[in-house]
Amino acid sequence: MWRYVAFFQMIFNPAAGGGNSVATWHIVKDELNRRGVDFRVRTSKHPGHTVELAHQIAKFNDRDDTVLLVIGGDGTLNQAVTGIREAGNTTMPVAYVPAGSGNDFARANRISKDPLTVLDAILDTQAPVRVDIGEFHERTRDQHGYFVNNVGVGFDAAVVDAANQSRLKGFLNRVHLGTLAYILSIFGVLFNRHAFEARVHVGDEHDIIPNAYICTTTNHPYFGGGFPIMPGASVIDGQLDLIVVEERHWWIFIFLCAQILLRKKLDFEGIHHYRAAKLYVETSSLEFGQMDGEELGTRPFELEFNVTDQLFWMGDLNPQ
Numbered sequence: 001m002w003r004y005v006a007f008f009q010m011i012f013n014p015a016a017g018g019g020n021s022v023a024t025w026h027i028v029k030d031e032l033n034r035r036g037v038d039f040r041v042r043t044s045k046h047p048g049h050t051v052e053l054a055h056q057i058a059k060f061n062d063r064d065d066t067v068l069l070v071i072g073g074d075g076t077l078n079q080a081v082t083g084i085r086e087a088g089n090t091t092m093p094v095a096y097v098p099a100g101s102g103n104d105f106a107r108a109n110r111i112s113k114d115p116l117t118v119l120d121a122i123l124d125t126q127a128p129v130r131v132d133i134g135e136f137h138e139r140t141r142d143q144h145g146y147f148v149n150n151v152g153v154g155f156d157a158a159v160v161d162a163a164n165q166s167r168l169k170g171f172l173n174r175v176h177l178g179t180l181a182y183i184l185s186i187f188g189v190l191f192n193r194h195a196f197e198a199r200v201h202v203g204d205e206h207d208i209i210p211n212a213y214i215c216t217t218t219n220h221p222y223f224g225g226g227f228p229i230m231p232g233a234s235v236i237d238g239q240l241d242l243i244v245v246e247e248r249h250w251w252i253f254i255f256l257c258a259q260i261l262l263r264k265k266l267d268f269e270g271i272h273h274y275r276a277a278k279l280y281v282e283t284s285s286l287e288f289g290q291m292d293g294e295e296l297g298t299r300p301f302e303l304e305f306n307v308t309d310q311l312f313w314m315g316d317l318n319p320q
């Protein structure tokens with residue numbers, strides 16, 4: 001069935017990477033034309049539009065050799081996967097050319113930053129591969145969703161919120177320093193930090209963590225444009241990883257962040273780690289939330305997580 005790719009349905013987000021994705025799109029389009037590859041492109045016209053576009057493509061697809069090729073960042077990839085899944089399509093594979101600022105999903109799967117290298121791998125692909133993605137149900141607002149990277153409550157979500165509000169982000173993206181926007185936001189958020197109570201249920205374990213500060217469920221090691229928050233996490237183990245970091249003293253928190261940046265083993269009192277296919281996290285206070293770098297707003301969160309999988313069209317799978 002998957003001997004060759006006959007047809008690419010493409011979604012391109014011109015706003016990803018602070019607009020740098022436009023150059024990637026031109027490279028991809030020119031190369032596909034040069035190789036005589038059959039494709040159709042749709043451009044994301046506004047925030048969230050990729051969900052609608054992917055939904056339509058997945059719902060009305062009448063060919064069994066269609067691959068959805070996504071050009072954008074983690075948020076665009078999230079929306080494409082969400083649209084496919086919401087359409088009830090579990091057979092259409094996703095190919096991905098990273099063109100965002102963080103590109104954590106690409107980093108975790110060792111997908112090249114060079115569009116022509118990625119395209120080569122996509123066009124050489126013979127069969128789809130299954131990759132873990134996360135699924136969540138947030139009970140307080142009855143919200144359901146999917147994530148390719150992570151869902152976080154607390155510190156990381158406050159950083160995403162601050163980075164997205166930052167006027168500097170667009171400029172830093174244009175000069176290829178997108179990660180710096182997150183680093184600057186981290187310092188801003190650190191000055192306003194507060195701890196919250198997190199209740200975690202995993203299997204028979206029921207923990208109450210009174211002074212949580214980072215509470216992130218992740219599909220792979222990276223967050224925020226390359227921070228290896230959970231080095232052992234994998235997209236092919238059929239499990240999700242939850243890391244909860246307590247807020248004790250600011251200098252301990254800085255020390256822990258340094259350990260994360262230096263990729264040291266996070267084996268300290270005050271760091272809680274859970275790995276399972278199903279997880280439950282609850283906060284009693286209003287907190288920021290984020291999903292793959294997209295804001296979830298503020299609310300008390302009651303999050304049920306499950307691991308599921310998605311077909312990807314991306315050459316030999318080589319995850320970290």
Ligand SMILES: Nc1ncnc2c1ncn2[C@@H]1O[C@H](COP(=O)(O)OP(=O)(O)OP(=O)(O)O)[C@@H](O)[C@H]1O
Nearest residue numbers: 017044045046047048073074075076100101102103
């Ligand atoms: N035409 C558009 N104009 C403005 N924003 C758009 C448009 N199309 C999509 N978006 C929004 O652009 C946002 C950013 O996309 P994306 O996350 O892919 O890029 P990024 O933030 O640069 O990369 P990363 O998530 O990897 O850091 C998404 O929230 C998406 O909804």
